[in-house]
Amino acid sequence: MRVARLFRTILGFARAVIESVAIAVDGPIEVAAKPRDRRPRCGGCGRKGRRLHGVKGKARQWRHLGMWGRRVIITATVHRVLCGRCGVRTMAVPWARAGSVFTREFENEVAWMLQRTDQTAVARYFKISWRAVGRIAQRVVAESLDGSRLDGLKFIGVDEINYGRPQKFLTIVVDHVSGRTVWAAPGKSAETLGLFFAELGPERSRAIEIVTMDMSGAYTKAVHDHAPQAEIVYDRFHVVQLLNAAVDEVRREAMRMGGDDEKRSLKSARWPLLKNPWNLTLKERQKLSDLQRNNRRLYRAYLLKESFQQIYDALSVAHAEELFSEWYDWAQRSALKPFRKFAATIKSYWPAVRRFLEVRLTNAIVEGTNSKVRMISHRAFGFHSAAALISMIYLNCSNIVIPFVGW
């Protein structure tokens, strides 16, 4: 069997001819290939075009999956193509996505790994730059994002995600039924969410029944404008986020008033105060009992926070109503300004807060997506573009199945 034929079999590139193979003693395996189609295809749209004559082709390289510890490089001469739709473009090659210096299989493997580990690890494993990994994610997502993900949406959640320094924002939309992130875009205003509804179109917008969100009000207008029939529900995740912010405000206030020792002690009290009690370590529990003795204001804030959560665990909506009414009075008497403010906010939005208990949407999807996205974005001080972060989110939160062959 000739080496070129052997490699054609091993590589299994469709619609490609392997012309020669060069194996250096210590270097990479270089495979010279060319597309089988006599008429070149357009790199923009994939249609057959006409080769631009009088212009010499350019030698180009693509990195393929390694073989027996060696790098495998595909080389080919690419030409300019005149396409009826796109004009003059670089020709497409069947083994790689347009504009990439990696083969399709290589990119698929990178994307598969990105769904399972972080970007830095993936970059190191494949020995490619962090940004190259990001661009691969964008290309794979552009190709594999399910176009029907916006169909049949009824119960959706809207959330804002912050990332980067200086801080920037994304708006993401999750489908409560499938658990997928179905949409993401830069920004956090009513206009941003308006773009989602524009993409959805009037018919699919009219089918939306419930939109869960936080109480900041930014997204309310967009829902009223584009899906007026939809009911706005304030979900538990965002209410608790606000509740935790109130606890933290009391803590920071105490830090400002206290001496150096107290400052240090209160600094490390942040997580014990915010964590769920069943997740506390022994040390954190001790921290809380210290607070109980030494800082009664802050401990009261902690108790208020914990007892508010019981409203969500009530067995009936009527009971929840009762609990909230008691809790509201307690918060108002507490002399803790952040809690009086929180209680007033919840009271004014109470119908939409209570509604969450009635519709019994699970909190897990919004919460899970939120923490997953936060993890992606926190690891990503290097995300310069919203587009790169958005493709990482789609890759990890919208059930994209990567055609990865594996071993």
Ligand SMILES: [Zn+2]
């Ligand atoms: Zn084209």
